[in-house]
Amino acid sequence: xxxxxxxxxxxxxxxxxxxxxxxxxxRGEFVFLNGPTGAGKTTLLKILFGGVRASAGDVxxxxxxxxxxxxxxxxxxxxxxxxxxxxxKLLPSMTALDNxxxxxxxxxxxxxxxxxxxxxxxxxxxxxxxxxAKPPMLSAGERQKVAVARALVNDPSLILGDExxxxxxxxxxxxxxxxxxxxxxxxxxVVIATHDxxxxxxxxxxxxxxxxxxxxxxxxxxxxxxL
Amino acid sequence: xxxAGTVALTLxxxxxxxxxxxxxxxxxxxxxxxxxxxxxxxxxxxxxxVSSLSTRIxxxxxxxxxxxxxxxxxxASFKKSVGAQSGILEGVxxxxxxxxxxxxxxxxxxxxxxxAAVAQRLRAxxxxxxVDYAAEWAEKLDLLAxxxxxxxxxxxxFIAVAALFIVSNSVKLAIIARRDEIEVMELAGAPPALIRxxxxxxxxxxxxxxxxxxxxxxxxxxxxxxSALPRATGIAYAQPPHFLTIESCAxxxxxxxxxxxAASLFALGRQLGR
Ligand SMILES: Nc1ncnc2c1ncn2[C@@H]1O[C@H](COP(=O)(O)OP(=O)(O)OP(=O)(O)O)[C@@H](O)[C@H]1O
Ligand SMILES: [Mg+2]
Numbered sequence: 001x002x003x004x005x006x007x008x009x010x011x012x013x014x015x016x017x018x019x020x021x022x023x024x025x026x027r028g029e030f031v032f033l034n035g036p037t038g039a040g041k042t043t044l045l046k047i048l049f050g051g052v053r054a055s056a057g058d059v060x061x062x063x064x065x066x067x068x069x070x071x072x073x074x075x076x077x078x079x080x081x082x083x084x085x086x087x088x089k090l091l092p093s094m095t096a097l098d099n100x101x102x103x104x105x106x107x108x109x110x111x112x113x114x115x116x117x118x119x120x121x122x123x124x125x126x127x128x129x130x131x132x133a134k135p136p137m138l139s140a141g142e143r144q145k146v147a148v149a150r151a152l153v154n155d156p157s158l159i160l161g162d163e164x165x166x167x168x169x170x171x172x173x174x175x176x177x178x179x180x181x182x183x184x185x186x187x188x189x190v191v192i193a194t195h196d197x198x199x200x201x202x203x204x205x206x207x208x209x210x211x212x213x214x215x216x217x218x219x220x221x222x223x224x225x226x227l
Numbered sequence: 228x229x230x231a232g233t234v235a236l237t238l239x240x241x242x243x244x245x246x247x248x249x250x251x252x253x254x255x256x257x258x259x260x261x262x263x264x265x266x267x268x269x270x271x272x273x274x275x276x277v278s279s280l281s282t283r284i285x286x287x288x289x290x291x292x293x294x295x296x297x298x299x300x301x302x303a304s305f306k307k308s309v310g311a312q313s314g315i316l317e318g319v320x321x322x323x324x325x326x327x328x329x330x331x332x333x334x335x336x337x338x339x340x341x342x343a344a345v346a347q348r349l350r351a352x353x354x355x356x357x358v359d360y361a362a363e364w365a366e367k368l369d370l371l372a373x374x375x376x377x378x379x380x381x382x383x384x385f386i387a388v389a390a391l392f393i394v395s396n397s398v399k400l401a402i403i404a405r406r407d408e409i410e411v412m413e414l415a416g417a418p419p420a421l422i423r424x425x426x427x428x429x430x431x432x433x434x435x436x437x438x439x440x441x442x443x444x445x446x447x448x449x450x451x452x453x454s455a456l457p458r459a460t461g462i463a464y465a466q467p468p469h470f471l472t473i474e475s476c477a478x479x480x481x482x483x484x485x486x487x488x489a490a491s492l493f494a495l496g497r498q499l500g501r
Contacts, residue, residue: 049414071419078416089411106417150415 001027001158001189002048007057008213009043017043018213021057025191030184031219032200033193035210041193042086044210045160048191049081050074062158079107082156082183084164088147090135096122096142097131100150107154114153121149125179141172148176152183159183161192165199173199230397234437234486235444237383237390238479242445244379245475248372250468264330264342264360266349270298270322277326280354284328289336289345294329298322325356339369387486390437394490395497398430402498409499423499427491434487438480446470 002025009018018040025031033041046052047059050066059066064077090099100118105111122131125145135143144164151159159180165173177199184190194200200207209217268280277295284293296304301324330349332341346358402409412422453468471479 051414075413075416075418078414081416083414085414089407089414091408091411102411103415106412106415106421 001025001029001062002191003058003060004044004047005058007047007054007059009040009047009052010055016055016213018047018054021213021215023208023215023218025189027189028184028187030181030190030205031192032205032207033191033210034197034200034207035195037195039195039210040213041195041210042162043213045162045191045193049083049160050077079154080157082151082154082159082188084147084151084159084161086162086166088135088143090143090146090150092135095132095134096127096138096146099135099146100153103150104153109154117153118149121153122146125149125175141168144168144172144176145179148179152179155186156183157188159188159190161190163194163196164192165194165196177202230394230433231437231440233386233390233393234434234483235440237386237486238438238441238483239444240386241379241383241482242441242471242475242479243448244375244383245479246445246449246471247375248379249471249475264332264346264349264358266328266330266352266355267325267357267359268327269354269356270325272326272354276354280352281328283352284330284349287345287348289332289341291331291333293331296327296329298324298326301326390486391490391493394430394433394487395494397433398426398491398494399498401429402426402494419499423495426495427488430487430491430494431484432487434483434485434490435480436483437487438483441483442471442476442479 002023004021004023007018007021007023008016010016021040021044033044035041043052047054047066048061050069054067057067062077062080064073066074066077069077090096091102094102097115097118100121101111101114104114104117109117119128119131122128122145125148127142127145127149130138130142135146138146144167148161148164151161161180164180165176168176180190180192181203192200206219207217208215208219266284268277272280281293281295284290299321302319302321305324330345332345336342336345342360346360349355349358409422449468449470
């Protein structure tokens with residue numbers, strides 16, 4: 001599903017953001033990327049969705065070699081992903097519904113079907129009444145839910161989340177995580193970056209520990225080990 | 228609007244030159260009917276020699292008419308042109324002026340090259356002593372046609388580059404204005420074409436609008452000029468000038484659209500190219 005071998009990323013020559021990262025994640029795994037601020041978690045996720053290119057090493061995600069991908073193939077790769085960015089990246093001029101529907105529409109789904117799916121997801125998240133509100137009118141937690149709904153609207157086989165519960169109160173964070181867990185139960189592979197060790201350790205999932213751009217603890221598949 | 232305006236200016240100039248070029252031939256033919264070739268002949272030619280020479284010259288494919296002017300006629304018309312003072316020419320012998328053929332060429336041959344060629348052949352005719360024609364005038368017209376053609380490409384080229392620059396700048400601004408939307412679409416995996424085509428269409432429609440605007444301007448200026456020119460110059464048209472042909476109009480519209488497309492592609496490459 002995901003295989004990184006000897007991956008490094010240098011934004012500047014002096015200090016690598018990632019250095020010689022080796023990491024395998026199997027289909028259907030639920031993995032937390034944990035580590036202090038600046039450890040390289042966001043950079044690692046960006047390499048997985050093609051937001052940046054690795055400086056060295058092999059990057060295989062969903063059977064694609066991300067180090068050499070045309071812009072068209074990269075777009076196809078992203079259509080198979082569900083992405084929750086650290087800064088939601090919602091369009092302020094569009095309603096919550098349209099923000100979610102847009103992600104379906106660009107994959108070639110009809111406008112009507114996209115809106116139907118988006119409305120159903122927002123309803124699920126308890127945002128049905130707010131679906132016509134624009135992001136600036138929503139609370140941070142509501143915006144977070146819209147961003148998660150958008151990541152799930154295409155039923156992705158791989159979900160990448162960057163601090164998807166940062167700045168949320170415990171209850172909203174729990175609700176958001178359980179949405180992602182539901183997608184995981186339907187078969188999606190999940191990778192969540194967080195500096196919050198408590199969140200990472202919460203449900204006994206595999207935790208990959210990053211420090212200074214290196215994997216210091218690749219993590220055991222705890223659930224499988226427990227079985 | 229500014230963008231469509233610069234495309235319009237570009238194509239207005241290009242179209243204006245095309246219009247001049249398309250009509251120059253007609254104008255030259257009109258003014259050029261004044262171009263005549265005078266072939267002076269030996270005074271000792273017999274009437275039979277003159278008539279066979281006349282037949283030969285009349286058979287040149289370029290020649291429309293060849294009128295023989297005898298020495299007597301030449302003197303008579305000279306006296307007439309001198310007018311009141313013709314008395315001073317009393318007693319001048321009829322042989323004082325040479326006889327000649329006044330030759331007019333057919334419209335397609337009223338260009339400097341054909342005139343020179345005909346003159347060359349006339350000089351070789353037996354009995355022809357000298358050949359005269361308004362060489363300078365013909366060559367000037369030719370030069371005018373050449374410089375029109377050159378100016379069209381040089382000026383047109385400069386302004387096309389300017390139009391390209393301005394259209395691509397406006398597309399660039401449109402792209403920047405929608406940066407966030409583009410980023411979100413890219414992250415969601417929108418195919419590159421889906422993101423680019425709207426900007427391409429925007430640039431192309433600006434180019435097309437500019438071209439249409441330039442045609443409207445040209446048509447207005449043209450109809451004004453056509454009625455004003457004869458009054459201003461006193462020269463009547465040999466054949467009335469015509470507006471650009473359908474093909475030329477189509478070329479202008481296509482060139483405008485192409486400038487828009489090229490400018491968009493350039494801006495897209497600069498802004499979104501990876
Ligand atoms: N675009 C960039 N240009 C230069 N350096 C960068 C860039 N992005 C990240 N870095 C550097 O790379 C290192 C890793 O950054 P990264 O964002 O991956 O950390 P992180 O683990 O996500 O941190 P956080 O928990 O604060 O989000 C940092 O030292 C950061 O300064
Ligand atoms: Mg980060």
